[in-house]
Amino acid sequence: MIYFENVSKIYSDKTKALEEINLKIEPNEFVSIVGHSGAGKTTLIKMLLAEEAPSDGNVFFGSIDIHSLNKRKTNKLRRRIGTIFQDFRLLPHKNVYENIAFAMEAAGKTDEEIKTDVPHVLELVDLPKKAWNFPHELSGGEQQRVAIARAIVNQPDVIVADEPTGNLDPLNAYDIVQILKKINDLGTTVIMTTHNKGLIDELGKRVITMEDGKIIRDDATGRYAI
């Protein structure tokens, strides 16, 4: 489903962020990417979201070479990938309902679809009573659940979560990973970067370990080992 083919990223100051990455992620997989800060995890995610272009190599989404797409097609591709970030990145002047609805509007969904689907995903992340609250009125865990609701509302093929538990306490972090696991069980591919050893070990899913822009370990049912 997702292929990284000899992907390297060298910045203008000669910093090597990624070096000859070859990676294949199958549909319905739950992949955790671990590594120290600066190992290249976020750059890898940015390549997949077409936020950064590789200096060398190609990134494929199915048969599509992501970086050969024009802006319009890139936007269409992004609607098939749900994104979750450490800092939640909710739209501060939109309430919970509007934040989720925005992703649907961007995907061209009708008002009727929005009215049906938004309450439904809010139920899934257990926030039906917070629909009219603004992000600053929510706790970190709640904000991250809104971000997850926004990421899944268009039923994407892949969820990309970049350090989704980084700003959360252990209990909320556990909840978030459980929600991601549930989404994965329902058939969506999940790619998650994290530093949280306990969560990785408990997941028992595929773990890719990165160091200095290279993949140094790829275990099918791995543990956090750096």
Next chain:
Amino acid sequence: MFWLNLKRIFKSGFVAFWRNGVVSLSAILVMVITLLIISFVLFSGTLLDHTLNELKDRVDVNVNIATDVVEDEALGLKTQIENLPEVESVEYVSPEEALEQYRERHVNDQKILAALDELNDNPLGAVLNIKAKSPSQYESIQLFLEQNYPEGEIDSIIENVNYARKKEAIDKLNLIIEAGEQFGLLLTVVFVVLSIIITLNTIRLAMYISRDEIRVMNLVGADHSYISGPFIITGSIYGIFSAILVLVLLYPITFYIGPKIAPVFFDLNIFNYYVNNFGEIFLIVFMSGIIIGAISSFLAINRYLKKKR
């Protein structure tokens, strides 16, 4: 889909304007200054135009017709001069009227009045007061008269033309008008460009505050038009509110200043001008507000959208 998107863009723009109260207020205040500058440029232009026109209107060249010329002949010359393309109007003053005007001009000079009473005949001939379309054209009118009716010739019907005496004043006036028009244009361009730059920077700052928001919109796959649309609507709303404020503010400002400066500008009261031309001024200020707001937002967000894919 197009109408649905348009509806959403408008709604989103209005909501963003309302919810970002502080940013909206600062943008409106800056735009009020911009639109006030544009309004003052507009008023200054009108005052300058009015003053220059008044000055132009006060200049004319007088052709004194010989006393022995009959009225028909003088009127024939009047028609000839009127037919010149440079001529705006020619006024015929009969010898009787000329004498009357002369008496009025010297009403306090008993010697002159007594001398006139001594004479049996009217010593003054008819006069043609010529107004050119532009002060710079008096010279060519003078040339026409010189070639066709040379002064001093025995058979000439023209006794004299006072162009030479007025030439210096006319030339100076020409220079003033030219400089006034150029300076007015320069001032307009400088102020309008300056005020647009100020607005653009304020809106760019508002956009900078929203940079993370724009990035998130990109990441959820929103098209650029769908991202920039609400910002452009919000910018236009800044313009609308600023325009309304400026139009309200102009009423007391012109009411206060108008009568004070009217004597300097040949009695043009800008308060009356504002009230009588409100429709036109409303359109100019209102449209300037919307266009500057929308264009500034468009430029600011486009710059930002170009940065990231």
